[in-house]
Amino acid sequence: MKTEKNNIYNKHNSFFKFVDRNLENEKKLLNRIEGLLNEDKLIDLNHKEKDIILNVKKDLYKNNSPSNERFKLSPNVVKEIQTLKNDDIPRYLVHRYRYEIYPLKKIIDDYPPFLQIEPTSICNYRCVFCYQTDNFFNKRSNGFMGHMTLDMFKKIIDQAEGVIEFISIASRGEPLMCPEINKMLEYTCGKFLNLKINTNASILSEEKSHAILKSGIKTVVFSADAADDELYSKLRVNGKLSKILSNIEKFKKIKETHYPDSNIITRVSGVKINEKQKLDDMESYWGGLVDQVAFVNYIPWENVYGSPINSINTPCSDLWRRMFVWWDGKINPCDVDYKSFLSTGNILNDNLSKLWRSNNYEKIRQKHLKNIRKSISPCNKCSVV
Numbered sequence: 001m002k003t004e005k006n007n008i009y010n011k012h013n014s015f016f017k018f019v020d021r022n023l024e025n026e027k028k029l030l031n032r033i034e035g036l037l038n039e040d041k042l043i044d045l046n047h048k049e050k051d052i053i054l055n056v057k058k059d060l061y062k063n064n065s066p067s068n069e070r071f072k073l074s075p076n077v078v079k080e081i082q083t084l085k086n087d088d089i090p091r092y093l094v095h096r097y098r099y100e101i102y103p104l105k106k107i108i109d110d111y112p113p114f115l116q117i118e119p120t121s122i123c124n125y126r127c128v129f130c131y132q133t134d135n136f137f138n139k140r141s142n143g144f145m146g147h148m149t150l151d152m153f154k155k156i157i158d159q160a161e162g163v164i165e166f167i168s169i170a171s172r173g174e175p176l177m178c179p180e181i182n183k184m185l186e187y188t189c190g191k192f193l194n195l196k197i198n199t200n201a202s203i204l205s206e207e208k209s210h211a212i213l214k215s216g217i218k219t220v221v222f223s224a225d226a227a228d229d230e231l232y233s234k235l236r237v238n239g240k241l242s243k244i245l246s247n248i249e250k251f252k253k254i255k256e257t258h259y260p261d262s263n264i265i266t267r268v269s270g271v272k273i274n275e276k277q278k279l280d281d282m283e284s285y286w287g288g289l290v291d292q293v294a295f296v297n298y299i300p301w302e303n304v305y306g307s308p309i310n311s312i313n314t315p316c317s318d319l320w321r322r323m324f325v326w327w328d329g330k331i332n333p334c335d336v337d338y339k340s341f342l343s344t345g346n347i348l349n350d351n352l353s354k355l356w357r358s359n360n361y362e363k364i365r366q367k368h369l370k371n372i373r374k375s376i377s378p379c380n381k382c383s384v385v
Helices: 026-037 047-062 075-082 084-106 149-160 181-187 206-214 229-235 239-260 277-286 352-356 359-369
Strands: 015-019 114-117 166-170 194-199 219-221 265-272 290-298 322-325 330-332
Touching: 015 075, 026 047, 026 084, 047 075, 047 084, 075 084, 084 166, 084 194, 114 149, 114 359, 149 352, 181 206, 194 229, 206 229, 206 239, 219 239, 229 239, 265 277, 277 290, 322 352
Parallel strands: 114 166, 114 322, 166 194, 194 219, 219 265, 265 290
Antiparallel strands: 015 290, 322 330
């Protein structure tokens, strides 16, 4: 039996395994970046951003910070930088630093380092490790299920543009099920340095493939956890591996035929839930279709509300890392709390900055900092730190 300590889920590095065969050599990349971080190349950055770049340079080239708080170039970061124009790299590093280091140092500024936007909470799968298996949650009459409107999505994007560069279009549901997802994707063109979408690829049609490839999406993550039909169907209930394979093959062909200059990163990523899932099998099965193959660590979040209260006191880093906007505008500090017990406001009533800095949000952070997360439900049953 695993101990509670071993069940802690560290959000700072959630990849269990990660493979990308076409990464630029890190030392070579560091040499290239160094020349881009001189003062004369930072004229588009404000004073605070320039200070962050100084910290980036210290960590990358002088190693002055404690090792557990040092900014590093992980393989997925190296890949993202590879796809950027040189002029965009300093700004990217500013926001990557905010994403990785601010949560470790418990620093808050005017905007979340990462924004997660939910086009829909509805999903066609019932994966064994997901809260969609909670029949109270997925029952439409209980009010959790719905689609975001295009107007609300545009409002969020307009507020985020220029101040938040790390955004994910996904959360509790399958984003491609949103009726207006194509128009939403179109609205993101040219607006963000690091925009990601997660999809189970079950309804990845030709039309939706074009919508993704024409949009501002920088990384598309195809969620798949196995390399054989039987295991896939057991984990991703209602899913069929042959259909997913066909859809991803079609996406690759459309990309190569119609968007040969696209720098979009493609990744197959699964949740590592048992020993039957082998990265070598995944890489062999998917590696010829995508740039990256990965597993993320499993966290038992399928129904945190039914879990026993634990003894974890370590503050949850996500309180300083990301903010979620549900389909109905509701703001939530995490998606482990998928029923929104901790909702801190609504985008319909305030802007992103005020919501991120709100008293309700800060009260939760302070309780975590004071090692009394046990007083908050469902934080007292969650293992994310």
